[in-house]
Amino acid sequence: xxxxxxxxxxxxxxxxxxxxxxxxxxxxxxxxxxxxxxxxxxxxxxxxxxxxxxxxxxxxxxxxxxxxxxxxxxxxxxxxxxxxxxxxxxxxxxxxxxxxxxxxxxxxxxxxxxxxxxxxxxxxxxxxxxxxxxxxxxxxxxxxxxxxxxxxxxxxxxxxxxxxxxxxxxxxxxxxxxxxxxxxxxxxxxxxxxxxxxxxxxxxxxxxxxxxxxxxxxxxxxxxxxxxxxxxxxxxxxxxxxxxxxxxxxxxxxxxxxxxxxxxxxxxxxxxxxxxxxxxxxxxxxxxxxxxxxxxxxxxxxxxxxxxxxxxxxxxxxxxxxxxxxxxxxxxxxxxxxxxxxxxxxxxxxxxxxxxxxxxxxxxxxxxxx
Numbered sequence: 388x389x390x391x392x393x394x395x396x397x398x399x400x401x402x403x404x405x406x407x408x409x410x411x412x413x414x415x416x417x418x419x420x421x422x423x424x425x426x427x428x429x430x431x432x433x434x435x436x437x438x439x440x441x442x443x444x445x446x447x448x449x450x451x452x453x454x455x456x457x458x459x460x461x462x463x464x465x466x467x468x469x470x471x472x473x474x475x476x477x478x479x480x481x482x483x484x485x486x487x488x489x490x491x492x493x494x495x496x497x498x499x500x501x502x503x504x505x506x507x508x509x510x511x512x513x514x515x516x517x518x519x520x521x522x523x524x525x526x527x528x529x530x531x532x533x534x535x536x537x538x539x540x541x542x543x544x545x546x547x548x549x550x551x552x553x554x555x556x557x558x559x560x561x562x563x564x565x566x567x568x569x570x571x572x573x574x575x576x577x578x579x580x581x582x583x584x585x586x587x588x589x590x591x592x593x594x595x596x597x598x599x600x601x602x603x604x605x606x607x608x609x610x611x612x613x614x615x616x617x618x619x620x621x622x623x624x625x626x627x628x629x630x631x632x633x634x635x636x637x638x639x640x641x642x643x644x645x646x647x648x649x650x651x652x653x654x655x656x657x658x659x660x661x662x663x664x665x666x667x668x669x670x671x672x673x674x675x676x677x678x679x680x681x682x683x684x685x686x687x688x689x690x691x692x693x694x695x696x697x698x699x700x701x702x703x704x705x706x707x708x709x710x711x712x713x714x715x716x717x718x719x720x721x722x723x724x725x726x727x728x729x730x731x732x733x734x735x736x737x738x739x740x741x742x743x744x745x746x747x748x749x750x751x752x753x754x755x756x757x
Contacts, residue, residue, distance in 0.1 A: 390415045390417055390418035390419070391415060391418055391473060391474075391475035391476060391477050392418070392419055392421060392470040392473040392475070392476045392477070393408075393411065393412055393415065393418050393419065393420045393421070393437075393476075393477050393478075393479075394420070394421045394422065394468060394470065394476060394477070394478040394479065394480075394484045394487050395408045395420065395421075395422050395478070395479045395480075395484055396422065396423060396479075396480060396481060396482050396483055396484045397422055397423045397424040397425070397454060398420075398422050398424070398425040398426065398429075398430045398434070398439070399424060399425070399426045399429065399430075399450060399451040399454060400426070400429060400451050400637075401429070401430060401433060402591065403500075403570065403661075403663040403664075404479065404481055404500045405430070405433075406433075406570075406571070406573070406663070407479065407498070407500070407549070407570040407571060407663075407733075408479040409433045409434060410571045410730050410733055410734060411477065411479055411498065411737065412434055412437055413734070414734055414737070414738055415477075416436050416437075417436055417437065418437060419437065419438045419439075419440065420434060420437045420438065420439045420440070421439075421440050421441075421468040421469070421470055421487070422439065422440075422441055422442075422468075422484075423441065423442045423444055423445075423461060423464055423465060423468075423483065423484075424441060424442070424444060424445055424449060424454055425439055425441050425445065426450060426451070427439065440468070440469065442464040442465070442467065442468055443464060443467070444457055444460060444461075444464050458528070458532075459528055461482065461483045462483060462486060462532060462535045462539075464483075465483040465484060465486040465487055465539075466486055466487065466488050467488075468487050470487050470488075470489055470493075471488060471489060471490050471493075472490070473489065473490075473493060474492070474493055474494065475493065475494050475495075475496070475745065476489050476493055476494070476495045476496070477495075477496050477497075477498070477741065478495065478496070478497045478498065478543075479497075479498045479500070480497055480498070480499055480500065481499070481500035481501045481503065481504075482503040483503070483539075484497070485497040485499065485539055485540065485543050486535065486536070486539030486542070488542065489542070493544075494544045494545070494744075494745050495542065495543050495544045495545075496543075496544060496545045496546075496547065496741055496744055496745065497543045497545070497546050497547070498547045498549070498568070498737075499546050499547065499548050499549065499553055499557060499565065500549050500553065500570075500660060500661075501549075501553055501556065501660045502536065502553075502556050502557065502560050502561070503532065503533075503536055504595065505529055505532075506529050506530075506532045506533040506536055507533065507536075507556065507560055508556065509595050510526075510529050510533070512594070512595065513525070513529065513595075514526050514529065516594055536560075536561075537560070537561060540557075540560075540561035540563060541561075543563070544744075545565075545744040545745075546561075546563055546564070546565035546566075547565060547566055547567070547568050547737070547740055547741075547744075548565040548566070548567050548568075549567070549568070549569060549570050549660060549661045549682075550567060550569065550660050550661045550681065550682045550685055551567060551684075551685060552658075552660050552680075552681045552682065553565075553567075553660045553661070554566075554567050566740055566744075568733065568736045568737050568740055569661065569685065569686075569727075569728055569733065569736075570661050570663055570728070570733065571728065571729065571730040571732070571733030571734070572663055572666040572667055572670060572725065572728045572729065572730070573730055574666075574667075574670040574722075574725050574726060574728070574729050574730075576640060576644055576667075576670075577644050577647060577648070577667060577670040577671040577725075578644060578648055578671065579648055579671055579672035579673075579718050579722065580645075580648035580649055580671075581649070582648075582649060582650060582651050582673065582713070582714070583649045583650070583651065584610075584611060584651055585610075585611040585612060585613055585649075585650060585651060586601075586605060586610055586611070586612045586613070586650060586651055586652055586653075586654050586676070586708060587612070587613050587615065587646055587647065587650035587651075587652070587653050587654065587668070588601050588602075588612065588613070588614045588615065588616070588653070588654050588655075588656070589615045589616060589643065589646075589647075589653065589664040589667070589668075590614075590615075590616045590655075590657075590664065591616050591617070591618045592614070592616050592617055592618035592619070592620045592621040592624060593618045593619065593620055594620050595657070596620075596656070596657045597656045597657040597678075597699070598614065598620070598624060598656060598657075599624065599627075599628075600656040600657075600699060600701055600704060601654045601656040601704065602614075602624065602627075602628045602631070602632050603628075603701050603705075604654075604656075604701050604702075604704035604705040604708060605631065605632065605654075605705075605708060606628065606631045606632075607701065607702070607705040608705040608706075608708040608709045610708045610709070611632075611633070612631075612632045612633070612654070613632070613633045613635060613646065613650070614632055614633065614634045614635065615635055615636075615637070615638055615643060615646060616636070616637065617636050617637045621634065621636070643667075644671065647667060647668050647670075647671035647673060648671045648672070648673070650668070650673055651673075651713050652668075652673055652674045652675060652676045652693070652694075652711075652713050653665060653668035653673060653674075653675045653676065653677075654675075654676050654677070654704070654708075655675060655676070655677035655678060655683060656677075656678055656704065657678060658678050658680040658681040658683070658698055659681050659682045659683065660681060660682055661681075661682035661685075661686070662677070662681065662682040662683055662686060665677060665682070665683060665686050665687060665693075666686050666725050666728045667725075669686070669687075669692055669693075669721045669722065669724050669725040670722060670725035670726075671722075672718035672719075672721050672722050673721065674692055674693045674694065674713050674716040674721060675687050675692065675693035675694075676693060676694050676696065676704070676707055676708070676711070677693060677694075677695055677696075678695070678696065678697070678698040678699070679695035679696060679697055679698060680698055683695060686724075686728065687724075688724060691716070691717075691720055691721075691724075692716065692720065692721045692724045693716075693721075694707050694711055
């Protein structure tokens with residue numbers, strides 16, 4: 388069967404977006420993959436059977452810790468990914484992948500995790516985190532990327548959003564409509580266990596994830612909290628909260644599953660577009676304590692599988708940690724909620740939506756020149 392061209396921003400570590408893309412890729416097991424940067428050793432198991440082509444930026448040998456340095460170059464590099472010979476292109480984008488240039492007759496379906504946050508809803512906070520001498524330059528650069536992003540969105544045939552919040556942002560920023568297909572979660576990876584008295588955060592350690600809210604709340608409530616994840620804000624948070632929290636960095640899948648199962652609850656302090664960690668915790672039978680907004684309102688049933696508190700409210704989060712009886716939540720009810728977001732359900736819904744949007748064209752074919 389002929390295959391489409393599959394596109395993702397970068398394949399450097401297997402986080403939520405990359406795991407979603409791996410499930411998308413499994414729908415077409417031999418389809419070629421195009422990406423800006425790739426750590427082949429780190430992702431080869433997840434994309435076995437696929438030929439992975441990278442942009443010219445791969446020659447810079449940039450990894451996860453430093454890929455943000457190439458930010459000004461990504462729009463042009465995305466446009467030069469060689470997908471112009473395919474009749475169907477399926478992209479998975481939270482920044483640049485939706486900006487590939489296809490041939491005029493091609494159908495481009497873009498699964499959007501989020502419009503590029505630093506050009507849109509996080510633009511000004513991102514600028515304020517830069518050294519003050521670089522702020523005017525950064526503001527101008529992000530403004531130019533925003534203009535490119537709008538132009539890129541006009542070349543996409545159809546958008547599929549990962550949540551209602553992302554759908555609203557696609558409408559607000561691009562003036563485009565989108566259907567919603569929630570991301571997949573490998574629920575079979577997780578198991579339940581007897582909970583212990585600690586809260587858990589699973590996140591990239593970036594300033595916009597608002598981990599300081601969770602850490603300050605746990606400190607105020609005098610509750611133990613464990614943070615899983617790495618990122619540029621890790622050193623700052625570890626210096627500030629190292630005596631009150633445990634930072635374990637990136638961990639293996641087995642270790643993460645064990646932490647989910649033993650945690651009192653998962654804490655999600657930020658408003659996430661979807662929030663795969665919240666579903667993973669529920670697949671482990673553990674409730675979620677989350678900011679009231681975004682994907683949490685689509686994945687958590689308040690009072691049954693978790694608790695929602697006002698966003699950016701340290702006191703409300705601390706009170707929930709102190710006074711919520713997390714043992715009263717039914718493990719079976721929580722795990723049943725997670726099953727709505729299984730990989731099987733995602734593939735069924737995603738392929739049905741691609742089929743609907745393309746008029747039944749579920750795979751693309753390279754032309755004779757490809």
